Amino acid sequence: MRLPKAVTALALSPDGTHLAAGDAMGTVALWDLSKRIFRWQKNQVHLDQVMALTFSPDSQYLYSGSRDRTIQAWDFKGNAQFTASGHRRRVHALQVSADGDYLYSGSQDGTICQWQTTTGQLSHRWEPPDADYIHSIVLDEHHHPIAIVSDTQTLSLWDIERQTYVATCPPDDEPWWHVSTSPDGRSLICARQNGDISLWSVPLGQPQGQLRIDRPYEGMQIGGCLGLSESERQMLYSLGASDY
Secondary structure, three states, X not given: OOOOOOEEEEEEOOOOOEEEEEEOOOOEEEEEOOOOEEEEEEOOXXXXXXXXXXXXXXXXXXEEEEOOOEEEEEEOOOOEEEEEEOOOXXXXXXXXXXXOOEEEEXXXXXXXXXXXXXXXXXXEEEOOOXXXXXXXXXXXXXXXXXXXXXXXXXXXXEEOOOOEEEXXXXXXXXXXXXXXXXXXXXXXXXXXXXXXXXXXXXXXXXXXXXXXXXXXXXXXXXXXXXXXXXXXXXXXXXXXXXXX
């Protein structure tokens, strides 16, 4: 398996038989894992990096979101279904409704869109208040779409259909770098810049635990140290050291 440029997005089909990948040049490809064969590859179908991929619940359709602000839909054989545009900035979150009728997209412009999967037409657009960034869109245990959004420090869960916040995780000085969910949609996994990983319940936002790497050099200040290479500095930072 190889794409022309760096792989920037991956998605596994719900039935576990297919793997989709997107790269930095806008290429989308599909592999059949059960038969270990290559299905199809669409070179540079997006004008920029592929940011997100997701499958329909029946694994028959694939959707790709890109930095070029568009969404594309493909069937199992690689036939293009539609191209949707409506976001002002890159699309980096995609989720299909449980019944497969709607596709939800989240963008760096702070908006969430709902598209009809049969036609690609825009059905609704929402803009959660005080949200600068849409990290991802998930389905809770009752199959309701929940957007994971944040400002600079606070991570919140926003019920898309009810248009209200259902939970807010406590603010932190460290930026959020990555957000993911458990396969059953009941737990939220959040990674911060300082290396901490927090687990939260969906949609209540109750803390479930925290993971943290060992930091033997916590509190050590290396800002004035001479003779350290850049790689050595980065290693010390990852182990808890700081400049000041």
